[in-house]
Amino acid sequence: MTDIKNKSNESKNNFRAEALVEDIPDKIIRRLPHYYIQLKNMMQKDIEYVSSEQLAKIMGFSSSLIRRDLSHFGQFGKKSYGYDVNCLYENLQLILGFGYEKTMIILGAGFLGRALANNKSYSERGYVLKGIFDKDPAIIGLEFNDIKVMDVELAPDFISRLEIDVAALAVPAEEAQKTAEMLVRAGIKGIWDFTETPVEVPDDIILIEQNMNDGLCKISCKLAQKKQSSR
Amino acid sequence: MTDIKNKSNESKNNFRAEALVEDIPDKIIRRLPHYYIQLKNMMQKDIEYVSSEQLAKIMGFSSSLIRRDLSHFGQFGKKSYGYDVNCLYENLQLILGFGYEKTMIILGAGFLGRALANNKSYSERGYVLKGIFDKDPAIIGLEFNDIKVMDVELAPDFISRLEIDVAALAVPAEEAQKTAEMLVRAGIKGIWDFTETPVEVPDDIILIEQNMNDGLCKISCKLAQKKQSSR
DNA sequence: TAGATTGTTAATCGATTAACAATC
C-alpha cells in the first residue's frame, strides 16, 4: 500500500526517495544517470545547492523538464534555494539502485566478453563480476580481470546457488536464444544482451538490448541522406 | 499465390524511394532496419506480397504505424495487394544506404576494438573495414581480421587520403575527446562512439553514442524497483 | 520585504492510432 497521503509529517526529512513509484517511464529513467553524473561533478567542486535552471544550462534540457522529472520521486528542492546537491545525489543513487550490490556474470569470453570483463564502469554502478563462462575448451581456464573462465555447463548451478542478478550475454547469435532460456530457468533477474538477434524472455525478466546493429544502421542512413542532399 | 502481378509496364516504376526527404525523425529511422530484416526473411521464404497488417502482427507494431512510416518515402504499396516484398526491400536498402560502400576504421585495439574488428555484421550493411589504429607499441603490428594494427599517428593522413567515412571510437575515456577532434580535423564523416564520456563534435558530423553505461543504469534502476515492490 | 525558485497545473507539441475514402 502506498500511502502518499501523510506527506506533511515527513516533509522535513531529506532522504526518502519515494521511488515506490510503480512505473517510471523509460524516457525519465534514461535521464536519471545524467543528472547523477552532473551532481557528482558538483559535489567534487563543493557546490552545495543547484537550481533546476543551472542544471538545465549544463545539460541542455529545459528547467521544467528537470523539475518535473525529479518531482516523480518526491520533493527534493528548497524553494528559492534550489536542490541540495548532496541530498539529491544520494536520492538518485537510491532510485538508480547504485547503492546496493548487484551480482553479474558474463556469458561468452570472446573479445566482447573480455572487453566487458575489463570494464571498470560497472563496479561504479554497484555491480560485482562473479563469473565468466564459455563453451570453448580452449578458452575455459583463461583468466580475465582475475576471474577464470568456467565451462558454460556449470552456469545454471552457479547462477541459482549464488543468486546471480544479471547476465551479460556475449555469445554468438546462433546461441543467443538457447542461452537466454538457460539463464531464465536458472533464475537470472536481468539480461544485458549484446547479441544481434532479438531474444525472447518472459515479461518479468529485465531485458536490455545493447544492440550495436541499430547504431550502424543509423549512421548508414544518415550518410545516405547527406550524400543525397549534397547532390 | 499472388503472381497475377508481373504485368504493369515500367510506367508504374517500382524503384523510386523519395528519400530526398530532408529529415527523417529518429524514431522512424530506428524502425527501418527492423522492417528490412523482416522483409529479408520473407524474400527467403519466397513471399511476394505482404500487407501492413501481416507485418504488424510479426513485428508488434500497429499496421497504421507501418503504413505511415513507409509513406514518408513514397508510395510503395498496391491497394488490395499490400507491399511488393522485393520492391520494398530494395527501397529500404536505398533509404538505409546499405547499397553503397562505406569505409570504416577502428580507433583503439583493446578487447572492444578487436571485437569490432571480428564483427561480421557491418559487412552486411555495406561497411568495409580499412584500418585499425592504436598507440600502444605492443599492439601495433598485431593482426585482427587480416588487418594489421597501425600507429594512431598515421591515422590523420590515412583518413584524408582514403576519404574514410566512419570511425569506431574504442579508445579509453581519457583520450576520447582528443581522438574525436583528430578524426574531425582529418575529415571523418561519422563517429561510432563506444567511449563512456560524452564527446563533442561539430553539428555536421554524424555522432552515434553506443553508450553501454545507460544500459547498465537501466537494469540497476529496474532491479531496484523490483526489489522495492516485492517488499 | 523583495527576489528567487520550487512543485504543479495548463498549454503545446509530436508521435501513434483510428477511421475512412480511394481504388486495385
Add this chain to the structure above:
DNA sequence: TAGATTGTTAATCGATTAACAATC
C-alpha cells in the same frame, strides 16, 4: 462486382514546455 488494403486525414495519447501560485 465485392473484398481487401493502401495512403492520408482526424482523433488520441503521451511527453515536453510554459506559466504561475506557493513559499523560503
